[in-house]
Amino acid sequence: MIILLKIIKVEVFSLKKIAIMTAGGDCAGLNSVIKAVVMAAINRNMKVVGILDGYIGFVEGKYVNLDKSSVYDIETKGGTILGSSNKECPFHYLVDKKKEKYEDMVKPSIENLRKIGVEGMIIIGGDGTLDSARVIDEAGMPVVGIPKTIDNDMSASSPTIGFETAVQNSVEAIRKLKTTAFSHRRVFVVEMMGRTSGYLTLYGGFASGADIILLPELDYDLDVVCNKVKEIMESGKRYVIIAASEACKEKGKTETVARVLKDSFEQKRYGGIAEKLSKQIEEITGYETRPMVLGHLQRGGEPCTVDILLGARLGDYAINLLSDERHGYIVGAKENVLVKTRFPKIREPRVLDLEDNDIARTARDMGICFGV
Ligand code: F6P
Numbered sequence: 186m187i188i189l190l191k192i193i194k195v196e197v198f199s200l201k202k203i204a205i206m207t208a209g210g211d212c213a214g215l216n217s218v219i220k221a222v223v224m225a226a227i228n229r230n231m232k233v234v235g236i237l238d239g240y241i242g243f244v245e246g247k248y249v250n251l252d253k254s255s256v257y258d259i260e261t262k263g264g265t266i267l268g269s270s271n272k273e274c275p276f277h278y279l280v281d282k283k284k285e286k287y288e289d290m291v292k293p294s295i296e297n298l299r300k301i302g303v304e305g306m307i308i309i310g311g312d313g314t315l316d317s318a319r320v321i322d323e324a325g326m327p328v329v330g331i332p333k334t335i336d337n338d339m340s341a342s343s344p345t346i347g348f349e350t351a352v353q354n355s356v357e358a359i360r361k362l363k364t365t366a367f368s369h370r371r372v373f374v375v376e377m378m379g380r381t382s383g384y385l386t387l388y389g390g391f392a393s394g395a396d397i398i399l400l401p402e403l404d405y406d407l408d409v410v411c412n413k414v415k416e417i418m419e420s421g422k423r424y425v426i427i428a429a430s431e432a433c434k435e436k437g438k439t440e441t442v443a444r445v446l447k448d449s450f451e452q453k454r455y456g457g458i459a460e461k462l463s464k465q466i467e468e469i470t471g472y473e474t475r476p477m478v479l480g481h482l483q484r485g486g487e488p489c490t491v492d493i494l495l496g497a498r499l500g501d502y503a504i505n506l507l508s509d510e511r512h513g514y515i516v517g518a519k520e521n522v523l524v525k526t527r528f529p530k531i532r533e534p535r536v537l538d539l540e541d542n543d544i545a546r547t548a549r550d551m552g553i554c555f556g557v
Contacts, residue, residue, distance in 0.1 A: 199510060200231055200304045200508060200510070201231060201232065201302060202233070202234065202304060203222075203226060203232075203234070203303060203304065203306060203307065203504075204234045204235070204236050204305075204306045204307075205223070205233060205235055205251070205267070205306070205307045205308075205309075206235070206240075206242070206306065206307075206308050206309070207219070207267050207269045207310065207333075208239030208271070208273075208310040208317075209239070209271045209310040209314040209333070209334070210269070210271045210311065210334070210335070211263075211264045211265050211484060212333055212335050212347025212348075212350070212351065212484050212492075213263045213264075213347055213351070213485075213488035213489070213492050214347050214350065214488040214492030214493060214495060214496040215264065215269075215309060215346065216256075216260055216261075216263075216264070216266055216496070217259075217260040217488060217492065217493045217494075217495075217496030217497045218307075218309055218333075218346065218497070218499060218500035218503075219265070219500070220256040220259050220260045220500070221498075221501045222501075222503065222504050223251045223252070223253065223256045224253060224256065225500070225504045225505075226504055229504075229508055233252075234248045234249070234251065234301065234303055235248065235249045235255075235266075235267045236248055236267065237249060238267070238270050239268070239269045239270040239271070239273065239310070239314070240273040240274065240278070241270050242268070243275055243294050244273070244275055244278050244290045244293075246294075248301065260496070260497065261488070261493070262487065263485050263486045263488060264485070271311075271449060271450075271451075272446055272449045274313070274317055274448070275289075275290050275291050275294060275317050275320070275321070276289045276290070276291050276320050277289065278290040279448060291317075295321065295324055295325060295326045298326065303326075304327070305328070305507045306318075306321065306327070306329075307328070307329050307330075307331065307500070307504065308321070308328055308329075308330050309331040309332075309346075310330070310331075310332075310333060311332070311333065311334040311336075311339065311450075312334075312339060312451075312532050312534065313449070313451060314450075315330040315515055315528065316528075316532065319513075319528035319529075322512055323513075327510065327513075328513070329503040329511075329513075329516060330514070330515040330516070330528060331346070331500065331515070331516055331517075332345050332346070332515055333345055333346035334346075334347060334348070335347045335348055335350075335351035335378060335379070335483060336348075336378070336382045336385065337379075337385065338379075338384065338534045338536070338537075339517075339534065339535055340529075340534065341516075341517040341524075341526050342499075342515075342517025342519065342524075343519055343535060344491075344518075346492055346496050348385070349489050349491040349492050349495075350486070350487075350492045351385055351483040352385060352388045352392065354479075354483045354486060355375075355377055355385065355389035355390075355393065356389055358375075358482060359375055359389070359393035359394075359395065359426060359428070360393055362426065363424065363426060366423075366425075366426065369424075370424060370473070371472075371473050371474065371475055372414055372418075372425040372463070372466060372467075372472050372474040373424070373426050373463075373475055373476075373477050374427045374429050374459040374462045374463040374466070374475070374477070375390075375395070375426060375429065375459065375477045375479060376429055376430075376431055376478040376479065377390070377429065377430055377483065378431055378480070379401075379430050379432070380401075380431070380432055380451065380453075382401065382430075382535075382537060383400030383401050383402050383430050383433075383537045384537055385430075385483065386398060386428050386429065386433075387400060387537065387542070387544055387545060387548070388544060389428065389483075390426075390428025391547070391548050391553070393426070393428070394426065395426045395553070396413070396417055396422075396425050396426055396427065396553065397410060397414070397428070397554045397555075398427075398548065398553055398554070398555055398556075399428070399429040399430060399462075399556045400430050400433055400539070401430050401432040401433050401434070401440070402536075403433075403539060403555055403557055404433075404434055404435060404436040404438075405433065405434075405435055405436065405556025405557060406435070406436055406556060406557055407469070409556050409557060410427070410466065410554070410556045411465075411466055411469040411470050413425075413554040414427075414466055414470050414472060415470050415472075418470075425472075427462070427466075429458050429459060429462060430458075431455035431458060432455045433458060440453075440455055440458075441458045442457075443457055444456075456478070459477060459478055460476045462476075463476040498518065499516050499517070499518065502516045502523050506525065513527060514526065514527060514528070515527075515528060
């Protein structure tokens with residue numbers, strides 16, 4: 186008699202409870218990550234706790250329990266249902282504002298999470314957030330990180346969650362601007378976010394048909410910009426759109442900084458280039474030139490489908506790794522394939538290489554001016 190041995194594979198998920206947190210500047214697509222994580226975790230009989238307001242909630246113990254009803258339909262909403270903050274650092278945390286006293290709060294915060302049964306974390310954020318995530322992982326709480334930023338400058342993923350929506354938002358805004366620019370024969374300098382990375386300005390500027398694109402990667406020559414404005418206006422076109430990165434600068438000059446936040450991982454908040462440049466262009470060319478700051482509108486609103494899909498895929502990948510007790514990774518997508526990399530010890534931003542990037546090449550071939 187042949188005895189058939191049937192091996193039944195029982196999947197054992199050892200983690201019973203995990204926490205999820207969003208930190209850093211918000212963007213579209215974060216709620217898609219949260220939904221994927223919560224749904225996939227619950228299907229593995231894991232409980233999920235949401236940490237509120239980024240590292241503020243981590244340190245101050247502000248949590249909510251998340252179940253399927255908390256994440257119903259959230260993937261189409263912008264921002265993050267958990268809240269976020271882009272200033273606090275858990276290992277250099279301001280515990281006394283008056284005395285300006287900072288403390289390393291990582292270990293006590295991990296202890297608080299352990300007290301409620303949390304055995305692993307998924308942390309979604311930019312470079313600063315994920316640097317702190319590495320510290321938390323090294324301190325004994327298993328973490329998987331998920332990159333997000335409208336700046337698209339993280340080496341762990343290209344694109345990052347939020348980038349595609351921000352491009353779309355800026356394109357929609359600039360298209361509207363073009364109709365009024367046309368009516369009034371005006372030049373517009375459109376200030377776009379992205380910090381020291383030009384991805385958002387290049388892609389958003391190009392897709393909205395900007396005539397001149399000024400990037401932090403390439404210092405501009407004011408004479409070249411003004412001559413181009415005159416050339417376009419004299420050619421019979423009724424308006425000029427200049428897409429200018431918030432951190433772009435004239436050759437030999439410094440960036441325009443709006444404020445400095447001492448506690449923030451990225452301390453500088455850029456701003457003011459549109460105001461400054463539009464005055465200079467009007468003075469030199471004589472054409473009426475107005476500034477337009479797109480600002481946080483680029484980060485806000487509903488995510489586009491690409492960000493919903495990317496958010497869900499990365500959320501699910503993260504929960505799979507964590508359930509397998511694999512941690513200390515950042516998950517991302519490269520050429521649409523999911524990848525994981527170890528938390529880097531040193532920040533390695535993804536730099537926009539204007540010689541290599543084919544949108545930049547296409548723009549150049551089409552005669553779009555980069556101010557040089
Ligand atoms: O890093 C994301 C980002 O939106 C940048 O593009 C922008 O410079 C910065 O954050 C704005 O930060 P805040 O929300 O603190 O003004």
